[in-house]
Amino acid sequence: MNYRHAFHAGNHADVLKHVVLLALCDAMTAKPAPLFALDTHAGRGLYALDSNSAQRTGEAEGGIGRLLAEAPKDPLIDHYLRAVRACRVEHGRAAYPGSPWLLAHALRADDRIAVCELHPEEAGQLRANFSADERVAVHERDGYAAMKALLPPRIGNTRYNRGLVLIDPPYEAQLEEFDAVIHSLREALTRWPQATYALWYPIKLRRSLQPFFRRAAALPAKSALLAELQVYPDDSPLRMTGSGMLLLNPPYKLDEKLAPALPVLAQVLGEVQPQSRLEWLRQAP
Template sequence: MNYRHAFHAGNHADVLKHVALLAICDALTAKPAPAFALDTHAGRGMYALDGNSAMRTGEAEGGIARLFAEAPKHPAITRYLAAIKACRAAHGGASYPGSPWLLAHALREHDRIAACELQPEEAGQLQANFAGDPRIAVHARDGYAAIKALLPPKFGATKINRGLVLVDPPYEAQLEEFDTAIGALREALARWPQATYVLWYPIKLRRSLQPFYRRAEAIPAKSSFVAELLVRPDDSPLRMNGSGLLVLNPPWQLDQTLGPALKQLTTALGEAGASSRLDWLKSES
């Protein structure tokens, strides 16, 4: 595996993913019972946007940098921007938090987080970044395999009934990755059916994703939707024109939060022909 998220940190895909992630965390922490979050492809947890990798691609300029400049006012977006500012206040003005940092920021002292990373260098940095946080267990292992090992979550005699699983693979296998991810989601639901599951996916040509949409609709979750942000028209197979999230068992009214936020993100980050959508695959009756 050659993928390094440092080249892509803070881009438009991260913006979509992390706005939604924080909204889900806020829904979980609205109730007093403890929650558990599993991040299957965690990376190193924090990135430097002034580092060589990020500067080489410049992708953050079209993502978080543009969003700060446009400063949309939707509460889910301002919540996300406030988290970025908190990360930078603690770790420097060019810092960008990955999903493990955002989970640690948004969840509470009695919640628990497991972050998995297979690449040794990235896993080592992830461990170093969170060495002082007893809530976070870092696993240097394959995230898909961790689903079988870590779900349902149990800490001593305590079972945690509420939580989130984020599946954010690198898609180095391209469309074949969807087969692996769908299988992992089915396995996870069988083990922990009440959790919320989020699968991030890239969009080049949307028509090539039709088999994925059909398989996603057949997953036996109580409810599910897709939320997508395209920053340019869906007509180039050579570029990532946007990305999407498949959300299984979304928290109550998450769609009402993300729908308007998506429209503001489209305006703030999009080029000519940009678009967004939030479509239910299955509604809980």
């Protein structure tokens, strides 16, 4: 409950997460059928990088600030930067869009979005930020419990066969968070197996993630893809050297779209010995 995304908004981890999120939205909205998106740990959905919280860490300068300054030529990165600029046109030059804002602006009129935030203050701000958007339902509740309660999604008489679940927990419990994540993903895949699931995870010491990767590969998904960005070497004493996205049932050929973008992000955002990784844990037959 002590975590506040406002301290980290726009950092290198956000950049990776949001570039991948928009790539997922692009691929999934290419088909006409409506879809349902669930954001389990949504925060407030919209941030001000000139706030005291953001200024205290200055992390956005090495993330979105650096990327906007260099504006590298890659389609996925360009889409992300255009979304950030659009957010600033609406909300001011220091605004930064969280994942709920990006979902709301990337998805269509007949799509539906549920966003969850457990912290009362953050949930109140989240509700205020999206009060005018009838597509967005705000839930002040635990994100893992929401996965169990809201999936498979049915709103009114509409049952959604297609969808995206974004899971971005704070990892305050360190490696114990992976136990909750794996359990929730296994249950969700049983109830809504055709959905795409996107889990963000921090990289602090790579070898400590190997048990998680083995468990993720054994989940009942058709395919599992890792996309990582590491801005510091693995032996760095820093608390977080990079981050990754575990993508279960990713859209067809998403890996081919991510492949050129990840090295560019590493080159622009990397501090010391940066690297990127795109690897299948399991591919669909």
